[in-house]
Amino acid sequence: MNRQFDAVTVALTGQLTYILIVSTILALAASYLILRLYRRSVLKSMQRRSRSDLLEAKGYLPPEPELPPHEAPLEFTFVTRQAAAKGAAAKLYRTALRRQWLAGAVQIVAGCAFAAAMTAAFFLSSKLPVYPFSFMYFTWAHAWPVLIALDAVAWISRRAKRIGSAIYLAIGVALGAVLLARSPGVTLAEALYIWLDLNAIPTLLLLIFLNRRIRAVGPLVLIFMILGVTGATLAATFTGAHPKLLKAFGDFSHTVGLGPRGALGALHLFGFLVFAAAGWALLEILHSLYVRKYLSEQSITIDAVWLLFGIVNSIGLVFEGRRWILSGLGAFVVYQLIAAGLLRALGTARRARSAGPRLLLLRVFALGKRSERLYDALGKFWRAVGSIQMIAGPDLATSAIEPHEFLDFVSGRLARRFIDSGGALDLRLDRLDLKPDGEGQFRVTEFFCHDDMWKLTLARLAGESDAVLMDLRGFGAANAGCVFEIHEIFELVPLARAVFAVDQSTDQDFMRRTMRQAWRQIKERSPNRRLAAGQVALVDLSQSATGTQDLLYAVSAAAAEK
Helix, strand or coil: CCHHHHHHHHHHHHHHHHHHHHHHHHHHHHHHHHHHHHHHHHHHHHCCCCCCCCCCCCCCCCCCCCCCCCCCCEEEEECCHHHCCCHHHHHHHHHHHHHHHHHHHHHHHHHHHHHHHHHHHHHHHHCCCCCHHHHHHHHHHHCCHHHHHHHHHCCCCHHHHHHHHHHHHHHHHHHHHHHHHHCCCCCHHHHHHHHHHHHHHHHHHHHHHCCCCCCCCHHHHHHHHHHHHHHHHHHHHHHHCCHHHHHHHHHHHHHCCCCHHHHHHHHHHHHHHHHHHHHHHHHHHHHHHHHCCCCCHHHHHHHHHHHHHHHHHHHHHHHHCHHHHHHHHHHHHHHHHHHHHHHHHCCHHHHCCCCCCEEEEEECHHHCHHHHHHHHHHHHHHCCCCEEEEECCCCCCCCCCCHHHHHHHHCCCHHHHEECCHHHHHHHHHCCCCCCCCCCCCCEEEEEECCCCHHHHHHHHHHHCCEEEEECCCCCCCCHHHHHHHHHHHHHCCHHHEEEEECCCCCHHHHHHHHHHHHHCCCCCCCCCCCCCEEEEEEECCCHHHHHHHHHHHHHHHHHCC
């Protein structure tokens, strides 16, 4: 290996490590700042009142006929998953679970192909002899991201996560034991180091960027920052490697009054801005692919996982040759081809041409993290079979942000998404995205409403949804907006299609009084007016072990009602 090659190799490995570290720090800070500003912008716009003529009464409106109170009995029933073994509800529930695990199976197979490709690159670059169990052990170590990808594509209970981790560990222990027995020169410490060397750094980075608070925008911001920091680094390296260019830049800096530190900072800033422009163009391309349904926010997140592991693990291979820096990208291409082929074979593309049941999600806005956890589980489960609509609120403003909403915000176009008139609402409903993307994932549509438009939006969404889920945890007499929503649900939605989630923080006495009052006041046009008896479906989320499963089944049962 010659001296020039050594210098280039060291520069490549050192700069790539530096780029990853600096990009991570900048992306983390930028993600938190952007999401904070985004939430503030959403709240400010929500409090704004529109100037629409829609809500101003004009002309003569005939009075509503007075009806006697609806005296049919109203019952409250807690729904559990064990109550369902057959029927349309159970079928829809099992369909959602099956599609999740099919997506998980795709990640397992494609992820193992990625791991095998990275292992092959390691043995080929180092020119080491390939033995079956050493190859399988390295492949097992490279396959660690499969567990992360599974958690991203499927709703997994804590028990299932523990089982999956135990299976992965058991496979590693078995392979490691055989490897140690057949390779006396390999120690236990070296076998453990292999796993840590391949997975510790990228896993730490993912723990940061897949945090529920920033994962909605973290991968996109990280892509942007990696390009920007790469530009800043390459600008300084390229200029320093060319004496004439360095002298010209130094003379120019001296002319404009920049000292050495200022000149170096200006050089880094120039490189950052040039590559940041390319980064913005890349984000716009991702936005276009997302709108055209070639990508989803889930696929963007998972692709970022595999690409990050590929890049980090290919850095160490540069010492065996500069071309091996591309091994991570090559393994990522293998993963993409295998995943795309499996999705096509499983018929995901065929399902993408049909719309699924629509779910309207309502909740008490003050729930905070509890709303985020429910939204996370519900999204992974329900979006395998149908779409979700909801009115934007402060609790999920940063968790439910979609890639196109993020780009609209940073480009100053978020205001156009707010509904300020009946015409705007009609337009949004006509353009409602009800079909899945190419990977079989349905989408979430947030309706951004000014303060005097959310009630009309709620009425339209409630009347057109196949099921309504209202999270009443934390509900009490102070939640006037939720009281209105309960009355609207009883008025517009068949009770069999509505589900209400509660826990110990719900004032259930007040809730039941509110529902009974809404039941007595329903009008003639209500689909519930002629029911001989009403039945309210409740789900108790106090038991975290079974509550989420009960909720997912209850929603399936509501959507399956005809």
